[in-house]
Amino acid sequence: MTIDDFVSGFTEEPGYFNFASVGPLGRAAIEEEQAQVELLRRSRFGSLASLEDQDRRVREAVGQLIGFSSDQVVFQPNTSSGLMHAMFGITGGVLLSPAEFPSLPFAAVRAADSLSVLAPHWLDTAGGPVTPGVIRDRLTPGIVAVAVSLVDFRTGYLADIEGIRQVIGDRLLIVDAMQGFSVVDAPYEVADVIASGGQKWARAGWGTGFLALSERALDRLTPVFSGFSATDSPDLPLDGVLPPAGGAGAYSVSNPSPIDQARFAAALEEIGAVGVPAIRARLAEKVSRVIDLADEYAVPVASSRAENERAGIVVLEPAADQLTMLTASLFNHGISVTVRGGTVRLSPHVSTDEDSFDALRGAFTSYASAITV
Template sequence: MGRAALDEEAGLRHVLEHVRFGALAVTDGQHERVKRAVAAVTGFRPDQVVFQPNTTQALTHAVFGVTGDIALSLGEFPALPFAVQRASEVLKVGAPRWIGTDHGRVTPGNLRDQLDSRVAAVAVSLVDYRTGYLADLDGIRQVIGDRLLIVDAMQGFGVVDAPLHLADVVAAGGQKWVRAGWGTGFLALSDRALDRLTPVWSGWTGTDSPTQPMDEVLPPARGASAFQLTNGDPVAQARLAAALEQLADLGVDLVQEKVASTVSRIIDLADEHGIPIASPRAEDERAGIVVLDPGADRLTALTAALHNHGISATTRDGRVRLSPHASTSEETLEMLASALVSFATTSPL
């Protein structure tokens, strides 16, 4: 977690450990605070935002509410395909429309010819978790017309200054780029989404009642608040709010600039040592993920070199993923350079 989230958690835990009459007003106010913080960095209004414990639950709320088919790639992070398939099996008001991609990339061009009148929504990742490809939300919006655009922003939220306001549904967690820790996330819904989505998962806190409902089951609220099951963890809400307030103060554009510079240096290091890059090189097609493709026969050597030099990396599908943050230091880059030297000078078996 980042320092802002850690400090916020420590402060609230102190309040909870020494609680006195009236002290819980601090925790009670975190729900509205986190909605304002999300709104400030997404372009949505606070009333269009509802806190969620993770991206998957947020996406499930959204796709279960769609009437009609949802077009998406089967190669998306599992949270999306699973939610769409489960909704289809249970509700039977639509089906997943598995679309072809351009080498794993969902682009406006390959979407255009795969949509028909039965497709009510298109779901896509802001940044593909395997390739690091940054989706062209502007182009996709133009191609899909007034269909709902559902965006899993997890792999890019907080690190790329994307036009999220073009989406109808944005879901993300705070544990990755914004470093707010686990149990933090949100769902943002446009007015069009609120008009068309049915709040299937709507619990007792998702009503318009200002107090706890008693002895009656009220209808869902008329806004984003309908898409919740119960009260959120106020400490988690505070962590996410603090992290996003810091991000808003700094500016997502400045974070993107810093990360883009570091990504370019990592790409240069990989080129210097002859390691193929599987992620985009162009800045307008990438965010903060660099994917190295050393080949099956050299994968173990690369992961061992990174581990031995203290570099944390993710290995998926025979490739190695590096994700630098804005805070990634010169010392860390020197450690990475040493790891790649070690890899390059290790003879293949």
């Protein structure tokens, strides 16, 4: 599959620059869900067996994208569930920034408050990104794990997880991959815990996600929330509670939705067919166009311009008294963005078309006219 073939499967309306919030579904995901729903609707004798195969299918699709084996992957309904499993399973100190997306700090604090075996160590970055150097300076013997976002949701900064691995040594490296999974060709093999959802850049909709665990993580984590679906028994475990499964499957609570799994798998299989490097290269072009347009109209860009420090997010930070004018201009031209904390976050995808960029130019033109009046 070529990148153009891949792009042709998406038909969102022009002006959508908010993939870091949620990605409109593509044809593959929609058609897969419709097929599985129809199968369930009719429930012809013997036909539902294919639903039972979706768990294996989605774990294999995830594994192929991150370089993990399928038995190191367990389906999750979202990123937060996966991170909760990981944090509640840790004994010792965890170093992380309080400025991470709430999924990470909430999981760490909830685990600490509930079990008293995890101790959060808060990383002060002085307003900057989480880098190997900042982490190295804060490591202590009591820290057994370091948690970081692959891409920061506020700034769009792409973390150097390879460099982080080098400075933390044998400690567990926990990665919230939500803002980079499927668009960043990351060295996932250096991580021990990877959690992500499928509703943003993978464009598979809500209710989809995964948790992947290295052999080191499987050896050190405790599967605190491990339900009846999380054993090695091929049969329903009746009349007794069996021990958790030996692999990542131990981190399951109940049977997931096979329809959600199928939708996620279909989206990931297409991503695998075209290749993440091709997607990343095309997305880099779109991001550069957004930055170039912002520069043309003197809209301050606060996020990194270097390709090795960015993924799909561009952050604009106008003067405080100009923020309302900018957001109004974007709204009036039908541009979907996220406005938070005095900044405007734009996040295109490979399918962001010329009509979208024309609308963005129109919004910037209106903004520039308003502030010069």
